[in-house]
Amino acid sequence: MEGDWRMKIETYPDFDMLTLNVAQRIAGDLNAALLHQDRALLAVPGGTTPGPIFDDLCAADIEWSRVDIILTDERWVPGDHPRSNTKLLKERLLVNRAAEASLLPLHVATETPEEGLPKLIPGLEARLPISVAVLGMGADMHTASLFPDSAELTSALAQDAPVLIPVRPASQPEARVTLAAHVLNGALHKHIVFKGKDKRDALDAALHLPAQKAPIRAVLDGATVHYSES
Numbered sequence: 001m002e003g004d005w006r007m008k009i010e011t012y013p014d015f016d017m018l019t020l021n022v023a024q025r026i027a028g029d030l031n032a033a034l035l036h037q038d039r040a041l042l043a044v045p046g047g048t049t050p051g052p053i054f055d056d057l058c059a060a061d062i063e064w065s066r067v068d069i070i071l072t073d074e075r076w077v078p079g080d081h082p083r084s085n086t087k088l089l090k091e092r093l094l095v096n097r098a099a100e101a102s103l104l105p106l107h108v109a110t111e112t113p114e115e116g117l118p119k120l121i122p123g124l125e126a127r128l129p130i131s132v133a134v135l136g137m138g139a140d141m142h143t144a145s146l147f148p149d150s151a152e153l154t155s156a157l158a159q160d161a162p163v164l165i166p167v168r169p170a171s172q173p174e175a176r177v178t179l180a181a182h183v184l185n186g187a188l189h190k191h192i193v194f195k196g197k198d199k200r201d202a203l204d205a206a207l208h209l210p211a212q213k214a215p216i217r218a219v220l221d222g223a224t225v226h227y228s229e230s
């Protein structure tokens with residue numbers, strides 16, 4: 001492994017403890033960022049893991065009106081589709097105190113992501129870098145929508161990649177867009193969150209693989225991994 005490698009793993013007795021602690025950590029990081037910046041940018045994943053974290057985080061004592069929120073990746077489906085990550089955010093994170101935060105869109109109503117990119121990229125570029133990135137991981141070692149079985153992975157891992165990239169992983173039912181690896185990795189604070197022994201084994205395997213086979217590798221340096229077995 002490279003000499004500058006830094007990664008911390010925090011193991012929790014159960015998912016409830018993980019949820020509570022991760023929400024507190026994110027809130028602490030956001031408050032710290034707001035001491036030095038006018039606005040903070042929080043990037044969060046979709047999927048099934050973060051809902052309970054959002055339920056705690058949305059009540060946190062933060063000056064939410066100074067926080068912008070973005071997804072790490074989005075499925076190219078309408079905003080009211082059950083698989084829309086934006087829908088999850090609107091229902092579980094942008095509520096309670098966090099209703100004051102601003103959502104930066106990662107989807108517009110076009111047929112393909114390629115058609116939507118020109119409407120999304122300028123706003124994103126103007127707002128980066130990310131202050132706090134929360135990332136999920138799949139047992140196939142994908143993170144955000146950087147999937148090992150996607151033809152676009154090499155370009156999404158490139159240092160000079162556009163900030164937002166359309167992907168069509170063979171394993172997924174719909175097209176997606178994902179923030180490029182360098183955008184996610186450039187976050188000031190990175191929290192990777194998952195549960196289950198299969199994913200823990202996948203992380204261990206990833207440490208011995210290149211990012212091309214194990215995309216999670218692209219964001220591990222400097223990250224804190226939060227894990228519970230159940």
Ligand SMILES: O=C(O)[C@H](O)[C@@H](O)[C@H](O)[C@H](O)COP(=O)(O)O
Binds near residue numbers: 050137
């Ligand atoms: O929208 C998504 O699908 C994601 O951002 C993705 O990277 C997710 O974090 C992992 O697939 C883990 O998903 P689960 O939390 O559902 O296991």
